[in-house]
Every structure is written in C-alpha cells, then in structure tokens.
Amino acid sequence: MIRPALWLCILLLAPGLAGAVEGKLVSPFAAAGIDDHLGKHLPLDAPFTDQHGAAVTLRQYSGKRPMVVVPVYFTCPNVCSAQLANLFMLLAALDYRPGRDYELVAFSFKPEETPADAVAQLNALARRWPELANNPAVHFLVGPEASSAGLARAMGFRYRLDPQLGEYAHTSAIAAVTADGTLARWLYGLGYQASDLRLALTEAGQGKVGSLGDQLLLLCFHYDPRTGAYDNLVIKALQVGGVLTSLLLGGGIAIAVMRERRRATG
Structure with missing residues (x-):
C-alpha cells in the first residue's frame, strides 16, 4: 500500500514531470x-x-x-x-x-x-x-x-x-x-x-x-x-599503408627474434 506521504510527493511532482516531458517534446x-x-x-x-x-x-x-x-x-x-x-x-x-x-x-x-x-x-x-x-x-x-x-x-x-x-x-x-x-x-x-x-x-x-x-x-x-566535410583519400591511404608497413616490420622483427632464440637454445 502506498503511504499518504508518498502520494503527496507524487501529486506535487507530477505537474513538473509532465511539464518536463512536454517541454522535451516541443523543445525548439x-x-x-x-x-x-x-x-x-x-x-x-x-x-x-x-x-x-x-x-x-x-x-x-x-x-x-x-x-x-x-x-x-x-x-x-x-x-x-x-x-x-x-x-x-x-x-x-x-x-x-x-x-x-x-x-x-x-x-x-x-x-x-x-x-x-x-x-x-x-x-x-x-x-x-x-x-x-x-x-x-x-x-x-x-x-x-x-x-x-x-x-x-x-x-x-x-x-x-x-x-x-x-x-x-x-x-x-x-x-x-x-x-x-x-x-x-x-x-x-x-x-x-x-x-x-x-x-x-x-x-x-x-x-x-x-x-x-x-x-x-x-x-x-x-x-x-x-x-559535411571532405576527407583526403591519399593521406588516409598513406596512413593505412604506414600502419600496415609498421605491422609487417614488427612481425618480421618478432619472427627473426624468435628464430634467434631457438638457435641459441638449440
């Protein structure tokens, strides 16, 4: 059962809440x-x-x-x-x-x-x-x-x-x-x-x-x-190419290091 005090709060807040919702709907x-x-x-x-x-x-x-x-x-x-x-x-x-x-x-x-x-x-x-x-x-x-x-x-x-x-x-x-x-x-x-x-x-x-x-x-x-603007495809392509090159170089270095470690432990 809802207490009388809670009912009073709901009645007092309801107009403000309705106005806020209404204001949101018609906000310019x-x-x-x-x-x-x-x-x-x-x-x-x-x-x-x-x-x-x-x-x-x-x-x-x-x-x-x-x-x-x-x-x-x-x-x-x-x-x-x-x-x-x-x-x-x-x-x-x-x-x-x-x-x-x-x-x-x-x-x-x-x-x-x-x-x-x-x-x-x-x-x-x-x-x-x-x-x-x-x-x-x-x-x-x-x-x-x-x-x-x-x-x-x-x-x-x-x-x-x-x-x-x-x-x-x-x-x-x-x-x-x-x-x-x-x-x-x-x-x-x-x-x-x-x-x-x-x-x-x-x-x-x-x-x-x-x-x-x-x-x-x-x-x-x-x-x-x-x-609403223009992106430079050349710069983007160069950026993507730079990232791919870095990944390939990083991968090559990692593979070379792993091979050296295997040789050293072999």
Missing part, C-alpha cells in the same frame, strides 16, 4: 537539425523577394551555374551574421567568382522579414567585402512562409521558433546545389575550410566549374555526409 532546439536529403531536387518556382524588392524565384538563378544556398534569417541575434561573414571570407579567398562560376542565394526563413532586413545584412558585409556583397550574382531573399518553409523542408533543414525568446532555433550550414537545382552537398557549422567550399562547388558544377586540376582533385577527396 531538439527540433533543429539537418536531414539527409542529398540528391533531392529543390522547388525552384517558389516566390521570393530579393534585396532590391524585385519578385524572384530560384529558377532565375539556375540553369548555367551551381548555387551556394544558405538558410538564415537576417535579424538573427546569434550565429547567422557570423555564418555569412565566414562564408564571404572564404568565397573571397577563392578564385571562383559569383556570376561566372556560381550564384549565391541566402534566403530568410523568418516570414516577417523584409528586403530592408536583407539590405541591412548586405551593407554590414559590404564594409569588409564590398566587391562580393555588391555583385549582381549575390541574392538575399525574403518571402512568405510557404516559400521559405517549403525550400527548407526540401533541403532537409529543420528549424523551430522558440515562443519564449521570439527567435528561431536552427543549425548553421551552407549547401552546394547543382545548376538544375539538385542538392549536392552540405557544409556544416563554421569550421569548414576554403578547400571544402572549393570542392563542393567543383562537384556541384558537374564538370562546368573549375579547371582540370580541380576536377582531378576530387579523385583524391571523399565527401563524408556525416561530417
């Missing part, structure tokens, strides 16, 4: 992430508005060059500004150029944002990278929730509004998309390198972006979808 941070949608075709005809106030779709930027597509929101108080600054810094370090080798599309998944918010973000980036920020192949888009949510969903990009903070929980990542609108690669976080970005654009370019050397370089690297 638990809902944020990226699903594996590589190879999926993106909705290119969803309506957006660019930083100039013009009605646009992604189809206008597709067809000739791969796209770098970045899900963000321009008034984000946390990581979005750092994410875009990191991207611009790495793009500026490449000899690939927007309009010639790729199109850059950053779209807001916050439906309340306006072209003025996009312009404010671009102006901030223009202080350090004016040539890139003012390039006509750089597009900062806002739009209705149906457009941004549909595009994010097709990309596998999950985010959730935190009603208490009034801000969105989301991950930081950029995507390389082929000219026909197929999601090719994700680069996660802020830790990817210029070499990762170059390889992602080269691969998404499907032979139309980069030199022959860039194409051949892809043979030496393998994209790992779990980490």
Whole structure:
C-alpha cells in the first residue's frame, strides 16, 4: 500500500514531470537539425523577394551555374551574421567568382522579414567585402512562409521558433546545389575550410566549374555526409599503408627474434 506521504510527493511532482516531458517534446532546439536529403531536387518556382524588392524565384538563378544556398534569417541575434561573414571570407579567398562560376542565394526563413532586413545584412558585409556583397550574382531573399518553409523542408533543414525568446532555433550550414537545382552537398557549422567550399562547388558544377586540376582533385577527396566535410583519400591511404608497413616490420622483427632464440637454445 502506498503511504499518504508518498502520494503527496507524487501529486506535487507530477505537474513538473509532465511539464518536463512536454517541454522535451516541443523543445525548439531538439527540433533543429539537418536531414539527409542529398540528391533531392529543390522547388525552384517558389516566390521570393530579393534585396532590391524585385519578385524572384530560384529558377532565375539556375540553369548555367551551381548555387551556394544558405538558410538564415537576417535579424538573427546569434550565429547567422557570423555564418555569412565566414562564408564571404572564404568565397573571397577563392578564385571562383559569383556570376561566372556560381550564384549565391541566402534566403530568410523568418516570414516577417523584409528586403530592408536583407539590405541591412548586405551593407554590414559590404564594409569588409564590398566587391562580393555588391555583385549582381549575390541574392538575399525574403518571402512568405510557404516559400521559405517549403525550400527548407526540401533541403532537409529543420528549424523551430522558440515562443519564449521570439527567435528561431536552427543549425548553421551552407549547401552546394547543382545548376538544375539538385542538392549536392552540405557544409556544416563554421569550421569548414576554403578547400571544402572549393570542392563542393567543383562537384556541384558537374564538370562546368573549375579547371582540370580541380576536377582531378576530387579523385583524391571523399565527401563524408556525416561530417559535411571532405576527407583526403591519399593521406588516409598513406596512413593505412604506414600502419600496415609498421605491422609487417614488427612481425618480421618478432619472427627473426624468435628464430634467434631457438638457435641459441638449440
């Protein structure tokens, strides 16, 4: 039989436990992430508005060059500004150029944002990278929730509004998309390198972006979808070869020592 004191404890704790479970189920941070949608075709005809106030779709930027597509929101108080600054810094370090080798599309998944918010973000980036920020192949888009949510969903990009903070929980990542609108690669976080970005654009370019050397370089690297980065196959092969060589040498030495001991005791 349950004692009255124990019943009282259960009754007092039950609302808190239920709230904790309920909070876990609806936690915006638990809902944020990226699903594996590589190879999926993106909705290119969803309506957006660019930083100039013009009605646009992604189809206008597709067809000739791969796209770098970045899900963000321009008034984000946390990581979005750092994410875009990191991207611009790495793009500026490449000899690939927007309009010639790729199109850059950053779209807001916050439906309340306006072209003025996009312009404010671009102006901030223009202080350090004016040539890139003012390039006509750089597009900062806002739009209705149906457009941004549909595009994010097709990309596998999950985010959730935190009603208490009034801000969105989301991950930081950029995507390389082929000219026909197929999601090719994700680069996660802020830790990817210029070499990762170059390889992602080269691969998404499907032979139309980069030199022959860039194409051949892809043979030496393998994209790992779990980490969103490229592993050097040559270095890995050398490492494996080094381990095997060490094992063979160690085994040969052990056999030679055993033979010498047998001779000495024989």
